Amino acid sequence: xxxTNVSHSxxxxxxxxxxxxxxxxxxxRVAQRExxxxxxxxxxxxxxxxxxxxxxxTSIAVVLAFAFIAAISRPHSPEVAIPALALGVVxxxxxxxxxxxxxxxxxxxxxxxxxxxYACTLAITAVLSVLAYLANLxxxxxxxFVIFSPLLMDLASYVxxxxxxxxxxxxxxxxxxxxxxxxxxxxxxxxxYGKTSTKNYIAQLASESLTVLASPASFNNRGGLAxxxxxNLLPGTQVFIAEMxxxxxxxxxxxxxxxxxxxxxxxxxxxxxxxxxxxxxxxLEAKREIATDASTVVLNVDDKRLAGLADELEREGRxxxxxxxxxxxxxxxxxxxxxxxxxxxxxxRYLGSTSTPVALSNLAVAVAITLELGVxxxxxxxGLGGLKAASSRLNVVTTEAGVTVIDDTYNSNPAxxxxxxxxxxxxxxxxxxxxxxxxxxxxxxxxxxxENRALGVAIGVAATHICVVGLTNRRALLAGAKEGGGRxxxxxxxxxxxxxxxxxxxNLGSGDAVLYENDLPDHFA
Numbered sequence: 241x242x243x244t245n246v247s248h249s250x251x252x253x254x255x256x257x258x259x260x261x262x263x264x265x266x267x268x269r270v271a272q273r274e275x276x277x278x279x280x281x282x283x284x285x286x287x288x289x290x291x292x293x294x295x296x297x298t299s300i301a302v303v304l305a306f307a308f309i310a311a312i313s314r315p316h317s318p319e320v321a322i323p324a325l326a327l328g329v330v331x332x333x334x335x336x337x338x339x340x341x342x343x344x345x346x347x348x349x350x351x352x353x354x355x356x357x358y359a360c361t362l363a364i365t366a367v368l369s370v371l372a373y374l375a376n377l378x379x380x381x382x383x384x385f386v387i388f389s390p391l392l393m394d395l396a397s398y399v400x401x402x403x404x405x406x407x408x409x410x411x412x413x414x415x416x417x418x419x420x421x422x423x424x425x426x427x428x429x430x431x432x433y434g435k436t437s438t439k440n441y442i443a444q445l446a447s448e449s450l451t452v453l454a455s456p457a458s459f460n461n462r463g464g465l466a467x468x469x470x471x472n473l474l475p476g477t478q479v480f481i482a483e484m485x486x487x488x489x490x491x492x493x494x495x496x497x498x499x500x501x502x503x504x505x506x507x508x509x510x511x512x513x514x515x516x517x518x519x520x521x522x523x524l525e526a527k528r529e530i531a532t533d534a535s536t537v538v539l540n541v542d543d544k545r546l547a548g549l550a551d552e553l554e555r556e557g558r559x560x561x562x563x564x565x566x567x568x569x570x571x572x573x574x575x576x577x578x579x580x581x582x583x584x585x586x587x588x589r590y591l592g593s594t595s596t597p598v599a600l601s602n603l604a605v606a607v608a609i610t611l612e613l614g615v616x617x618x619x620x621x622x623g624l625g626g627l628k629a630a631s632s633r634l635n636v637v638t639t640e641a642g643v644t645v646i647d648d649t650y651n652s653n654p655a656x657x658x659x660x661x662x663x664x665x666x667x668x669x670x671x672x673x674x675x676x677x678x679x680x681x682x683x684x685x686x687x688x689x690x691e692n693r694a695l696g697v698a699i700g701v702a703a704t705h706i707c708v709v710g711l712t713n714r715r716a717l718l719a720g721a722k723e724g725g726g727r728x729x730x731x732x733x734x735x736x737x738x739x740x741x742x743x744x745x746x747n748l749g750s751g752d753a754v755l756y757e758n759d760l761p762d763h764f765a
Contacts, residue, residue, distance in 0.1 A: 253373040255325065256382030260365045263332040263389045266341050268358050269348040270763045271393055275461070276353065276404070277487055277516075278397040284763060285390035288336035291765050293711035297336040304331050304387050315380025325379050328386040338765060344736060346761035353404060360396035361389075408463050415469035416498040422473055424453070424480040426499055427609060430492060430530045431507030431540075432523060433653040434602040435460070435483045438507050440630040441598075441606035442481055442613075445623045449615050452479045460485035462495060479613060484530060487516050492529040503612050504530045505538040505605050509545045512653050515685035520545070535559060538608045540601045542566055563608045565600030572608040574600040580666075584624060586611060592621030597634040597663050599656065603627075634660060636667060642750030644668065649759035652681050657695055660757050661702040669751035675705040677740045678757040680713025682764065689716045696720020703755075705730040707740040711765045736762070 267281050274280040288294070289301035307324040314320040341348075348354065365385055372381035385392065419426065427442065429435050436458070443454040455468040460483040473480060482499050486492045509524050517523045524545050531537045531553060541547040541562040554560045564570040568585055577583040581593040582600055584607055591607070610620055629635055633656075635647040644667040648660040661676070668674040676699045680692040696717040699706050701724045708717045714733065721729055734740040737759060744754050 249378045250373065252325070252378040252382050253369045255329065255379075256372075256385035257362065257365050257369050259329050259332050259386045260389045260392060261362055263386070264358060264361050264393055265348065266339055267390050267393045268354060268361075269341075269343055269346065270339075270390075271357060271397060272348060272351075272354055273346050273761050273763050275487065276357065276397055276401070278394050278401060281390045281393045281397070285336070287712075288339055288765055291711060293714055294337070294765060297338070300331050300335045300337070303327055307331075307383060308387050311380045311383035315377050321379040321383070325383045325386070328383045332386045332389055336765075338735075339763065344738065344762045345759070346763055356404070357393070357396055357400055360400050361393045364396055364399070365392055405462075408466065411466045411470060412462060412498055415466040415473075418469055418473055419480065419499065422475055422477055422480075424473075424477045425503065425613060426501040427479060427481045427613075428484050428496065428499060428501030428504040428530050428534065429481065429507065429605075429609075430484045430486070430527050431505075432510040432512040432527070433656060434507035434540075434599055434605075435485070436650070437599060437630045437633055438505065438602045438606045438609075439481050439483050441603055441627065442609050444627060445606065445610040445620050446479055446613050446615050448619045448623050450478045450613060451476055452481065453477050454481040455483050458485070459483070461491070465495060465499060486526050486529075487513065489517075489522070489526045490529070492526060493532065496530060496532050501530070501534050503536045503538070503609055504534040505540075505609055506530065506546055506549070507540055507602055507605055508653075508655065509543050510653055510655065511684045511687045511691060512681075513683050515683050515688075518685070524549070531558070536561065536612050538563055538605055538612070540564070540605055541570060542601050561608045561612065563601065563604035565602075565604050570604075572604050572611065574598075574604040574607070576600070584620070586617060589617070591617050592624040594624045594627040596627045596629055597636065597659070598627070598629070599659055634663060636663065641748070642752075643744075643748045644753040646753065646755040649756050652683075652758045654681070654691055654695065657681070657757055658698060660755055661698055664753055664755040665702050668753035672751035672753060673705060673748055674703040675707060675744060675748065675752070675754040676703045676757055677707040677709060677737070677744065677754060678717070679709040679737070679760040679764070680717050681758060682712060682760060688713070692716035693720040693723075696722075697724035700724020700726070700729050703729060705732060707732045707734055707743065709734050709737050709740050710760060712760065 270284050271281050289297050307327040310320045310324040429439050439454050443452050446452050459468045484492050484495050506527050536559045538561045539546040539550045542564050550560045562570045563572045565574050573585045574582050581595045582598050583593040584591045633650050637645050646663050684691050692713040693716040697720040700721040706721045708714050
């Protein structure tokens with residue numbers, strides 16, 4: 241078997257398949273982290289290879305472009321096809337620089353779905369390799385497969401998506417039947433941000449007098465909610481709280497169809513996931529699906545879009561409860577009192593307060609829902625005193641060394657970041673270091689640079705040091721921090737969060753404070 245016959249050669253046809261099998265492991269990790277949404281592997285590959293911050297990966301992309309042109313222009317020439325294939329193989333296996341196979345923060349879990357997607361990717365590649373062999377284009381198309389392995393995985397995502405949805409149907413039907421059998425009051429919560437915190441507050445306040453099940457962690461999609469019901473809903477449960485997330489129009493509608501929430505809430509509309517939806521109006525349209533059949537709708541009317549939706553739903557004859565973190569004239573409001581605590585009012589009647597750092601509008605929505613569940617005002621007032629923040633959302637602790645640590649690593653929105661910076665200023669002693677460790681915010685579409693620059697400006701005003709993690713928002717954060725803090729803020733850059741944490745431990749002491757604002761998985765550059 242001649243290796244000089246690059247046009248009709250089984251070894252060259254196999255090279256593409258073997259290399260795709262290797263390279264696809266890292267892209268499978270990206271697909272898994274992005275919830276297997278078709279198109280997102282290519283999107284992330286583009287970010288890695290064409291980022292202005294990574295000249296090494298951009299240089300590799302240029303080399304791959306030349307290899308691609310050579311492979312398709314002279315596929316029958318060994319002098320051209322073999323070096324092109326060799327370049328493609330090395331680049332596919334060892335690049336992009338910085339994206340590893342194992343992962344530091346987001347390791348690949350070989351779930352059933354991951355195995356199916358991986359197998360489908362290899363099957364597509366195998367079929368294409370056979371066709372390349374039959375078409376006398378073995379080495380040329382093998383180079384193309386190797387270079388475009390992220391595209392092959394996205395293609396597999398498109399192919400398997402309908403089958404994956406059907407595979408979930410029995411579990412969803414089982415969950416729907418169990419909900420009907422146990423028949424709890426069903427609460428649905430969505431919003432661009434604030435969903436998990438609001439769910440957490442409701443569960444705490446309502447559990448004083450009712451048996452409550454809240455969907456755990458980030459179980460906020462079709463499979464996650466079905467699993468939460470099937471595994472955790474017990475006879476006698478009086479309230480089920482379902483957090484509902486969405487990446488595209490129609491997803492929440494499909495959840496509402498079988499969860500059938502009686503009481504629903506939208507916490508906020510903002511630029512989070514803007515790159516997926518295109519506009520905040522499109523986000524509103526997707527989120528409002530939660531109110532399709534609910535008897536009661538609670539809305540954060542500090543958001544102008546939700547204030548408009550409240551009026552619209554009320555004209556339709558729906559029972560709408562308006563909640564606010566600024567306006568005490570609303571049905572439920574939460575405002576800061578003189579002591580800096582969050583004071584809660586129902587029809588301007590004081591219920592109680594909490595010293596726990598909270599987003600005021602989130603707590604207002606939570607209290608409104610808890611009242612709609614029939615929990616007495618006095619029980620809610622008592623529960624406010626022991627209210628706890630959700631995990632990794634404005635959690636404040638002091639280390640043995642006397643450093644105040646504010647953990648806001650699950651936050652990724654402009655409003656939450658401003659609240660976290662206020663906590664940083666409040667907890668640092670006079671003259672102490674105020675450090676922010678952050679990779680910035682993502683999925684903000686066309687607003688991402690501007691929003692992260694604005695965050696940098698706010699950090700420059702509030703902090704003495706900014707530790708920028710990774711490359712994704714580096715330029716925007718540093719530009720903003722320089723603008724906001726001038727020469728008074730120290731600018732530090734770290735490739736990984738672990739290195740930033742190590743710097744914090746070595747350089748902070750008693751009276752200093754550090755805010756960990758957001759934490760991106762390492763499939764981001």
